[in-house]
Amino acid sequence: MKKAIHFGAGNIGRGFIGALFSESGYHVTFVDVANQVINKLNEEKGYQVKLAQSQEETIAITNVSGINNRTHENDVIEAIQQATYLTTAIGPNILPLIAPLIARGLAKRITATEDKLYVIACENQIGATDILKQHILDNLDEETKTQLEEKICFFNSAVDRIVPIQNQDSLDVLVEPYYEWVVETTEDIPPVTGMTIVKDLAPFIERKLFTVNTGHAVIAYLGYLAGKTTIDETLGDEEIVREVRATLKETGAYLIKQYKLDEAEHLAYIDKNIERFKNAYLNDGVTRVGRAPIRKLGPEDRLIRPATQAQKAGLPYTHLANAVAAALLFDYPEDEEAVEIQEMIREHGLAETLQKFSGLAEDSDVTKEVIRHYKVLQG
Ligand SMILES: NC(=O)C1=CN([C@@H]2O[C@H](COP(=O)(O)OP(=O)(O)OC[C@H]3O[C@@H](n4cnc5c(N)ncnc54)[C@H](O)[C@@H]3O)[C@@H](O)[C@H]2O)C=CC1
Ligand SMILES: O=P(O)(O)OC[C@H]1O[C@](O)(CO)[C@@H](O)[C@@H]1O
Structure with missing residues (x-):
């Protein structure tokens, strides 16, 4: 049986990527630090993926097991020897932490087999696999690096499926019926059900990140400010729906210009996502979708990059600036990054905060527009 090793047995790991490998006839070894999940995977050897829709539909996932990478490093290295695919859905901030162990597994593998291994990071981040690859290379000597280039293939990807926080007592996962997994390669690679291959990922990942994730983030931050608990509850507020659509028209104008997208098709894509x-x-x-605001306010992420790109292209970005202001007001005390932002604003002010986390010059037009909206939202 073909094997896949997947880092991160969380929502996307079990509910999306691991599930697709299992459906494609692979044995999936999940790697995670959550002992309870790993033990359950080894005891139950399967779980259900439940579709979030009116009629009940579940998919049985079989042929799965788990390894705790904190306590069983050698087992992870062994599993890397056996795998055809190595994937991650662990969070962009965790990639540097797992890279040293992956590097050890790859260093052993390239001396033992000519078989190719395909590495794909499935994270909400542009170039996540390139970033993972760099962290892996940083842990290898020059000779191993050269051998690695010939035998290990690294592909960037875009992953799109909404998987909310789950009941932690069960391995079962509730997922939205829709999904899209786009992988960038020109090679012929072993087929995986549900994987779409493209030669150039840039339009796909930017379209997804700056529509699905920008839209979702706007709802989360405006919903949080309005005292809402869930995303669908927030969308009961027509004023917020209008603001989301206006923001996505701004990212849309950039995407349409940059990638020569068909305008009508893109507006339909926006509407489809608001319905999702x-x-x-x-x-x-709203606190899950708004999680990790420092990452979400990063220069290349879903709020800042479309705003700075729009500004450079002479396109409007005022609704994006409003979304950034709302993110700066996300003071959820259980989110470490939200707490850090609030401390930074208190101690150093808004302009310095945006400079530090978003790479914006303190006197930039985007910064000025964000501060203007911040004052309005703050009331
Ligand atoms: N949930 C969603 O709807 C979507 C999430 N994504 C992306 O997928 C990635 C994963 O997200 P989720 O599955 O929602 O997160 P999650 O929190 O459900 O899963 C992450 C898993 O990684 C594990 N983990 C954390 N640190 C680790 C370490 N050092 N070593 C091994 N395992 C570790 C956690 O225990 C957890 O099981 C993120 O990059 C996210 O942006 C992308 C599309 C949709
Ligand atoms: O997973 P992140 O990057 O924290 O952001 C949450 C976002 O990603 C998703 O999980 C889906 O791509 C959405 O639910 C949301 O837009």
């Missing part, structure tokens, strides 16, 4: 967000069966919390 309204799925009440997901019961998706």
Whole structure:
């Protein structure tokens, strides 16, 4: 049986990527630090993926097991020897932490087999696999690096499926029915059900990140400010729906210009995604979708990059600036990054905060527009 090793047995790991490998006839070894999940995977050897929709539909996932990478490093290295695919869905900030162990597994593998291994990071981040690859290379000597280039293939990808926080007592995962997994390669690679291959990922990942993720983030931050709990509840507020659509028209104008997209098709894509967000069966919390605001306010991420790109192209970005202001007001005390932003604003002010986390010059037009909106939202 073909094997895949997947880092991160969380929502996307079990509910999307691991599930697709299992459906494609692979044995999936999940690697995670969550002992409870790993033990359950080894005891139950399967779980259900439940579709968040009115009619009940579940998919049985079989042929799975788990390894705890904190306590069983050698087992992870062994599993890397056996795998055809190595994937991650672990969070962009965790990639540097798992890279040293992956590097050890790859160093052993390239001396033992000519078989190719395909590495794909499935994270909400532009160039996540390139970033993972760099962290892996940083842990290898020059000779191993050269051998690695011949035998290990690294492909960037875009992953799109909404998977909310789950009941932690069960391995079962509730997911939205829709999904898209786009992988960039020109090679012929072993087929995986549900994987779409493209030669150039840039338009796909930017379209996805700056529509699905920008839209979702706007709802989360405005919803949080309005005292809402879930995404669908927030979208019951027509004023917020208008603001989301206006923001996505701004990212859309940039995407249409940059990638020569068909305008009508892109507007339909925006509408489709707003409908996806309204799925009440997901019961998706604004604090999950708004999580990790420092990452979300990063220069290349879903709010800042479309704003700075729009500004450079002479396109409007005022609704994006409003979204950034709302993100700066996300003071959820259980989110470490939200707490850090609030401390930074208190101690150093807004302009310095945006300079530090978003790479914006303190006197830039985007910064000025964000500060203007911040004052309005703050009331
Ligand atoms: N949930 C969603 O709807 C979507 C999430 N994504 C992306 O997928 C990635 C994963 O997101 P989720 O599955 O929602 O997160 P999650 O929190 O459900 O899963 C992450 C898993 O990684 C594990 N982990 C954390 N640190 C680790 C370490 N050092 N070593 C091994 N395992 C570790 C955690 O225990 C957890 O099981 C993120 O990059 C996210 O942006 C992308 C599309 C949709
Ligand atoms: O997973 P992140 O990057 O924290 O952001 C949450 C976002 O990603 C998703 O999980 C889906 O791509 C959405 O639910 C949301 O837009």
